[in-house]
Amino acid sequence: MADPSTYRPAPGTIPDAPGVYKFRDAAGRVIYVGKAKSLRGRLSSYFADLATLHPRTRQMVTTAAAVEWTVVSTEVEALQLEYSWIKEFDPRFNVRYRDDKSYPVLAVTLHEEFPRWHVYRGPRRRGVRYFGPYAHAWAIRETLDLLLRVFPSRTCSAGVFKRHHQMGRPCLLGYIDKCSAPCVGRVTAEQHRDIVEDFCDFLGGRTDRMVRRLEREMAEASEALEFERAARLRDDIGALRRAMEKQAVVLGDGTDADVVAFAQDELAAAVQVFHVRDGRVRGQRGWVIDKVEEVDTPGLVAQFLAQFYGEQATLAEQSDTGGSSPVPREVLVPELPADVDTLTAWLEELRGGRVSLRVPQRGDKRALLETVARNATEAFAQHKLRRAGDLTARSAALQELQDALGLETAPLRIECVDVSHVQGSDVVASLVVFEDGLPRKSEYRRFAIREGAERGDVGSIAEVVRRRFTAYLHQTEGTDSGGRAGLDPETGRPRKFAYPPNLLVVDGGAPQVEAAADVLADLGVTDVAVVGLAKRLEEVWVPGEADPVILPRTSEALYLLQRVRDEAHRFAISYHRQKRSKRMTTSALDDVPGLGEARRAALLRHFGSVRKLRQASVDEISAVPGVGRRTAEAVLAALGGAGGDTQQASSGPAGGGRAEPGG
Numbered sequence: 103m104a105d106p107s108t109y110r111p112a113p114g115t116i117p118d119a120p121g122v123y124k125f126r127d128a129a130g131r132v133i134y135v136g137k138a139k140s141l142r143g144r145l146s147s148y149f150a151d152l153a154t155l156h157p158r159t160r161q162m163v164t165t166a167a168a169v170e171w172t173v174v175s176t177e178v179e180a181l182q183l184e185y186s187w188i189k190e191f192d193p194r195f196n197v198r199y200r201d202d203k204s205y206p207v208l209a210v211t212l213h214e215e216f217p218r219w220h221v222y223r224g225p226r227r228r229g230v231r232y233f234g235p236y237a238h239a240w241a242i243r244e245t246l247d248l249l250l251r252v253f254p255s256r257t258c259s260a261g262v263f264k265r266h267h268q269m270g271r272p273c274l275l276g277y278i279d280k281c282s283a284p285c286v287g288r289v290t291a292e293q294h295r296d297i298v299e300d301f302c303d304f305l306g307g308r309t310d311r312m313v314r315r316l317e318r319e320m321a322e323a324s325e326a327l328e329f330e331r332a333a334r335l336r337d338d339i340g341a342l343r344r345a346m347e348k349q350a351v352v353l354g355d356g357t358d359a360d361v362v363a364f365a366q367d368e369l370a371a372a373v374q375v376f377h378v379r380d381g382r383v384r385g386q387r388g389w390v391i392d393k394v395e396e397v398d399t400p401g402l403v404a405q406f407l408a409q410f411y412g413e414q415a416t417l418a419e420q421s422d423t424g425g426s427s428p429v430p431r432e433v434l435v436p437e438l439p440a441d442v443d444t445l446t447a448w449l450e451e452l453r454g455g456r457v458s459l460r461v462p463q464r465g466d467k468r469a470l471l472e473t474v475a476r477n478a479t480e481a482f483a484q485h486k487l488r489r490a491g492d493l494t495a496r497s498a499a500l501q502e503l504q505d506a507l508g509l510e511t512a513p514l515r516i517e518c519v520d521v522s523h524v525q526g527s528d529v530v531a532s533l534v535v536f537e538d539g540l541p542r543k544s545e546y547r548r549f550a551i552r553e554g555a556e557r558g559d560v561g562s563i564a565e566v567v568r569r570r571f572t573a574y575l576h577q578t579e580g581t582d583s584g585g586r587a588g589l590d591p592e593t594g595r596p597r598k599f600a601y602p603p604n605l606l607v608v609d610g611g612a613p614q615v616e617a618a619a620d621v622l623a624d625l626g627v628t629d630v631a632v633v634g635l636a637k638r639l640e641e642v643w644v645p646g647e648a649d650p651v652i653l654p655r656t657s658e659a660l661y662l663l664q665r666v667r668d669e670a671h672r673f674a675i676s677y678h679r680q681k682r683s684k685r686m687t688t689s690a691l692d693d694v695p696g697l698g699e700a701r702r703a704a705l706l707r708h709f710g711s712v713r714k715l716r717q718a719s720v721d722e723i724s725a726v727p728g729v730g731r732r733t734a735e736a737v738l739a740a741l742g743g744a745g746g747d748t749q750q751a752s753s754g755p756a757g758g759g760r761a762e763p764g765g
Contacts, residue, residue: 106163110149116142121173122183124191125166129601132191134162134394137184139441141171156396157369162195177444178451185412192544194537197391197405208233208246208305210298215291216263216284217298218256219246226417233305233384250280252316252338253301255294257281264710313339357381357467359432363475364402365482369393372482373406374474379430388477390485404439407449407459415452429453434462434471495658496539502659503605506651507644509631513605514538516662517570519618520609520670521551521562522678531566532674535603536666547598548677563608564617571625573599602630609667611636611650612643619645635667694740696733704728705737716741 121141125134138144148155148163155163174180188196209222213229221243226232246257256263258273258281266273267285276283284294304312320335361376370392377385397405414428429452438461439445449457462468500512516536523529529551535542549569551562577600606622608614615634622630633651634643640660641650653660697705708726709715715723715737723734 106149106152106166109166109168111145111169116145116171117173118142119173120175120177120180121171122180122187123169123171124187124193125162125195126168126170127165128167131601132187132193133166134193134195135184135187135191137177137180139177141173145169145171156393158195158392158394159396162394165195177441178448181408181444181448185408188409189412189416195394197394197409210302212298216256216294218258218260218263219298219301220257220259221246231302233302247280249301249304250275253297253304254280254282255297255301256284258285357432358430359434359467360430361434361467361470361474362403362406363436363471363478364399364406365475365478366393366399366402368396370482370485371402372478372485373402374478374481375410376470376474377430378470386477388481390482399437400439403435403437404441404445407433407435407439407445411449411452427453427455429457431456432458432460434460434467436471436475437461496662499539499658499662502653502657503662506642506653506659507605507631507633509604511604513603513631515601515603516605516607516666517603518607518609518666518670519563519566519570520667520674521559521566522671522674523551523562529562530674530677531562532670532677533566533570534666534670534673536662536669539662541669545601546673548673559610560613560617563610563614564621567606567608567618567621568625570599571602571622571627571630574602575625575627602627604631606630606632607663607666607670608632608634609637609670610634610643611641615643615645633663635663637667640664694733694736696730697737701726701728701733712741 118140120137120139122135122137123141123145124132127133136144148159148169152160152164172183174183206221206223209220210231210233211218211220211229212231222230222232250257254275257275258266262273263285266276270286272281272283272286272288275281276286276288282289282294282297284291289297300312316335316339320332320339323329323332323335357378358380359378361378363374365372370390372390373388375387376383377387411429417428429449431453433449438459442459446457446459449459462471500514503509504512514537518534518536519531521529521531531549531551533547533549535545547570549566551565553561553565557564577598606618608618611634615632618634619632622628622632632645635641636643636650640653640655642653642660642663643650653663694702704726705715705723706712709718718738720731720734720738723729723737724731729737
C-alpha cells in the first residue's frame with residue numbers, strides 16, 4: 103500500500119484554475135480521472151488524513167503512485183477532456199455508465215441492399231439503425247410480429263435469404279404476407295427500402311401520421327369498391343393501434359424527454375432512465391455502480407449526464423440514427439447539479455439545439471419522475487441482495503488463494519494460458535486476464551504456436567509464457583517522456599504486455615507448471631507465482647512440489663480458478679475453430695497455379711461455397727473478374743468438378759469428387 107505523502111505535489115505547485123487530473127499506479131497505468139473548477143482545492147482534498155477519506159477514495163490514493171493534471175480554459179472544456187480520458191484510459195476506479203449490452207434493441211441494417219430487422223444485443227455498428235432498448239426480447243418480437251403485416255420487410259439472416267433466392271421460393275413469412283419476399287423478386291430493392299423506411303418512421307414516433315395515411319387509403323379503396331384491399335388496410339390499422347397501445351401515453355403533450363432518478367447509500371448507487379418520445383415511454387435503462395468518492399445526488403446527476411450522453415453521442419456517430427440526436431429536448435432530474443450551466447451548454451452542443459435540464463415540480467412529469475425513482479429503489483434493493491454475495495465471494499476467493507498458495511499479497515491480477523488443437527494441427531493458445539476476480543476482456547491475447555507444437559502441450563505453454571514475458575521485459579525497459587517504465591511515449595498508456603500478473607495459471611498438471619516456471623526462471627522473472635489446474639480432479643499444482651494442493655470443492659478460490667481456466671479454454675477454442683475453418687474452406691484451392699488469396703476470396707464470394715464452385719462450368723468460373731480460362735480449368739481440376747456444359751472439359755475427373763468441408 104503506497105503512502106500518498108510520497109507523491110503529494112509540493113505546496114504552491116498546483117494551479118488554482120479549472121482542469122482535469124489523472125492518478126497513476128506504480129506501473130504508470132491511469133487508475134482515476136477527475137475534473138475540478140479549482141485543481142488546487144480538489145487535489146488537496148485527496149491528501150487529507152486517510153481516516154477521513156471515503157473508503158474507495160482511500161483505496162484509490164493508496165494504490166496510486168503519481169498524480170498529474172492539465173489546465174483548461176473553461177469548465178465545458180474540462181468536462182469534454184474528462185470524458186475523453188475516461189473513454190481512452192478506462193480507469194479502474196472511475197464509474198463507467200457504458201451502454202448496457204444486456205438490453206435488447208430492434209436493429210435494422212440500412213447499409214444492406216435489402217435491409218433486415220432483427221433483435222440485437224451488443225456494440226453499435228455503422229450503417230445500422232437501432233430502436234429501444236426494450237426490457238425484454240420477447241417484447242420486441244411481439245411488437246415486430248404485429249407490425250410485419252403492415253410493413254412486410256425482411257427479417258431473415260443472410261444465409262436464409264441467399265438460400266431462398268437460389269431456390270426461387272420464399273420462406274413461410276413470404277407465403278403468409280409477413281414478408282414482401284425480396285429474395286424472389288416480388289418487390290424491388292427500392293420498394294423494399296420504402297417499406298423499411300415507413301417502418302422506421304413509425305417506430306421513430308410518426309405514428310399518428312401513418313395511421314391517418316392508412317385511414318385515407320382505406321376510404322379511397324372503399325369508394326373504389328376495392329373491398330378486399332379496404333379490409334386489409336382496416337386490419338393493418340388495427341395492428342398499428344394494438345402496437346401503439348403497448349407503449350402507454352404517459353405525457354399528453356408529445357414530450358421528448360429523458361427522466362433520470364437515483365437510489366443510493368454510502369458505497370453504491372442505482373440509476374434508472376426512462377426514455378419518453380412523443381409522450382410515450384420508448385425505452386428503459388438501469389445501472390448500479392460503486393461510488394469511488396463521497397458524492398451526493400447533484401454530484402451523481404452531473405457525473406451520469408456527462409458520461410451517459412457522451413457515450414450516446416459516440417454511439418450515434420458509429421451508427422445510422424436517422425438524423426436524430428441522442429440528447430432529447432428535456433432532461434428531468436431529481437436535483438440540479440452545481441455546474442448546471444456548464445452541463446446544459448455541453449448538452450446543447452451535443453444536440454445542436456436547445457436543451458432544458460430541470461427538476462419537475464408538479465403534474466404528470468413529477469409523477470413520472472417518482473415512478474422512475476421507485477424503479478431505481480427497487481433495482482437497488484435487488485442489487486444489494488445479489489452484490490453482497492458477489493463482493494464477499496470474490497474477496498473470499500482472493501484471500502483463500504493467497505493463503506492456500508502462500509502468496510505475499512492477494513492475486514488481484516490473474517492470467518491464464520490454455521492450448522487448443524486437434525491431433526497436433528492448428529495449434530493455438532489463449533491468454534485471459536482477470537482483475538479483482540472479474541474478466542478484463544480488453545487485455546485478452548491469443549497466440550498461433552510456432553515451434554512449441556512439436557513438444558505437445560508442454561512445449562506450447564512454454565512458448566506462450568516465453569513470448570508473453572519476453573515482451574513484458576522488453577516493454578518495461580523503455581520509458582515514456584515522464585520516465586515511467588512500460589508506457590507508450592505517444593499515448594501514455596501501458597504497452598500490450600507491460601502489466602504483469604500476480605498469479606499465472608496454466609491449464610494442466612505438474613509438467614505444464616514446471617515448463618512455465620522454468621521459462622520464468624530463465625527470464626529472471628521472480629515476482630510472478632505459477633500454478634496449474636488439472637481438469638480430472640481439479641488439483642492445483644505448484645512448481646517444485648511432489649503433491650498438489652487440494653482445495654475444497656465448495657471453495658471460492660477453486661471456483662475462481664475454474665472460471666479463469668474455463669474462460670481461457672473458451673477463448674482458445676474459438677480461435678482454433680476460426681483458424682481451422684479458414685484453412686478447411688480454402689484448402690482445396692491452395693495449390694491451384696495462378697490462384698492467389700485475392701482471387702480465391704473472389705471465387706468463394708461469387709459462388710458462396712466450394713460445393714457451388716465445384717458445380718460451376720469453366721465459362722462461369724472464368725467470368726469472375728481476374729480469373730482466366732486456364733485458371734478456371736485448374737480450379738475445376740483441383741476440386742474434381744465436371745465443368746458443367748462447357749465445350750472444353752476440364753482436366754480433372756468427371757465429377758464425383760469428395761465434398762470439401764464447408765461446401
